[in-house]
Amino acid sequence: MSEGPSKVPRRVFLKSTLSASMLSSAPILTSKAHAADAPTTSKLILQENALAGADDWQLTRVRVDGDGFRSPWIEGYCSKQSVEAGESIDVMVSCKPSRTFTLELFRMGYYGGKGARLIKKYGPLEATEQPTPSPGEKNLHECLWKPSLTIDIPADWLSGVYVGRLTTIPQPGESYWQSHIVFVVRDNRPADILFQVSDNTWQAYNRWPNNYSIYTHPRGVQGPWADVSFDRPYAREAQHNGVVDDPRTVGSGEFLPFEFPLAYWLEQNGYDVTYCSNSDMLTPERGLKCKAFISVGHDEYWDIRQFHSVEKLRDEGVNLLFLSGNSVCWVTPFRESTDGVANRIIFRGGPYGGGESHAVTRDKDHGPFPHRGPDEGLLMGARNVRPVNGGGDWTVVKPEHWIFAGTGVKQGEAIPGLVGWEYHGDPPEIDGLEVVAGGTAWQGGVNPQQWTATIYPGPKGNYVFNAATIFWAQGLSSPPGHVLPWSHWSRPHGPDARVQQITHNLLRRAVAVREV
Known part of the structure; x- marks a missing residue:
């Protein structure tokens, strides 16, 4: 900078x-x-990318708050930056107001020009509004939210950048909202x-x-x-x-x-x-x-x-x-x-x-x-x-x-x-x-x-x-x-x-x- x-x-x-x-x-x-x-x-990469890609993996309905940073309607993070195949990772999700949601997990790659492959879909799952932490020493914001789900990574999942799409399931008359999570699967x-x-x-x-x-x-x-x-x-x-x-x-x-x-x-x-x-x-x-x-x-x-x-x-x-x-x-x-x-x-x-x-x-x-x-x-x-x-x-x-x-x-x-x-x-x-x-x-x-x-x-x-x-x-x-x-x-x-x-x-x- x-x-x-x-x-x-x-x-x-x-x-x-x-x-x-x-x-x-x-x-x-x-x-x-x-x-x-x-x-x-x-x-392995050639074989992986010969598999069918996803037509729909991007965020379609996304909304950020008045300050232009977060999406409190649905947002989440993972318990680790990376996880080795065969291990597990927790996903913490907050929704304001409380909603059920789905998580679609994609591996990013080429996939015939589509850019991602759907690996697995989870849900419907429950999410409540989890607390926004008060600033700690040196303005640290550490959420320590409760896990919404645990993903067990099969040993045969190929190393890559995995992007998840969180989507709320709307009540009648509402729109749905989306945001991402991201982590690396390593080998x-x-x-x-x-x-x-x-x-x-x-x-x-x-x-x-x-x-x-x-x-x-x-x-x-x-x-x-x-x-x-x-x-x-x-x-x-x-x-x-x-x-x-x-x-x-x-x-x-x-x-x-x-x-x-x-x-x-x-x-x-x-x-x-x-x-x-x-x-x-x-x-x-x-x-x-x-x-x-x-x-x-x-x-x-x-x-x-x-x-x-x-x-x-x-x-x-x-x-x-x-x-x-x-x-x-x-x-x-x-x-x-x-x-x-x-x-x-x-x-x-x-x-x-x-x-x-x-x-x-x-x-x-x-x-x-x-x-x-x-x-x-x-x-x-x-x-x-x-x-x-x-x-x-x-x-x-x-x-x-x-x-x-x-x-x-x-x-x-x-x-x-x-x-x-x-x-x-x-x-x-x-x-x-x-x-x-x-x-x-x-x-x-x-x-x-x-x-x-x-x-x-x-x-x-x-x-x-x-x-x-x-x-x-x-x-x-x-x-x-x-x-x-x-x-x-x-x-x-x-x-x-x-x-x-x-x-x-x-x-x-x-x-x-x-x-x-």
Whole structure:
């Protein structure tokens, strides 16, 4: 999130670009990695997406209260961010006034272009109005509602993002109302790609019930003053006041606008993908069973254990793809809920950045913070810069690089609007790091800042790619239920064959070179 105008000197960007241009353009991985269609280790995603999709899974009748955040007519949340197949998860639902309701549970994917498959329908079930908690210490809102139902996850449910649709059963003369719940089903199998949803960031921006998020404490929007709990519903997508204007996001965090286009495209193309939440990456074991790890969308808030886990992945040969912006920005410690459930409360503990100026300035301007994370640039290949938000075109710097194979792009060619609403820049000095794209992002025509997309070689024939924008997935697909975001008088244009081919090149190479 932006903290005011400041920019990296142009000489820093130019130095990085010129250094990159002098590096060898030879592939950084083995030759067999350049196979056009690398074999996958599993056909599970292909088999799943051959099943019939749902014609009706989106919210049809949705209503938010006068403050524009919550839907008290029906709303709910889950007892865990993710659940392993074979375990169970509780769903807490509140209705005002009390009503019976149904829950339809969908797995999100491609499914012949429909975007979701109905897994199971529950109900009718009873729901009463459950209490809105009073603000606790550091404005914490922790619901601790009674469960409305428990879902036993069969062992054969495939890992994925599962979105539930809650629908009231109206009394005569009434309308029905709807909202979502969302959770991840995870597994422990070897897989080609690990897709990490950015649910810490969803929760950091969640304003439920009435403008209470990490950003809304009276002491300031950037300090360590506010705690937020996963034990509450997701209000309408928190960026709707300038990035997304779609009330159909109620209850689903930021998945539908910023992450679903990537999941839809991966499954459309049959990639062997498995899913996890931020809280599943506190240790590296899950990721070490995969060939590639993807950070997607707006992945701002990381517990420092996530950082060290993903470092371990890189060092052990896993390919890292940061198809995201403003990522690894804030150290976000987890703690348990009041009733003892692990990893249910987070806060902004301090900046990543080590001794870099952007971290020192954040600490000075908004602290003191209890934590300081390492330099995120040494992991991602680029850093969070100030101002971190804005909009721009994704402009090719090094068209001869292997990531551009088959795209036909030329130096200086731009993919319009793909940079935003937050991004990365200021690449660190890493042996072999190459700036493959770069340019200027603007805050509505003012406060220019340089952004850089980078790639550098890992120690075992792997690579780390940083697309440097939250909007990368917007260039991959536009699934049902998706609305293009925008910001700062700039917007992405939707699916782009160049973005698709670049992503294919990255993933096919990742799949081909690492055995798990």
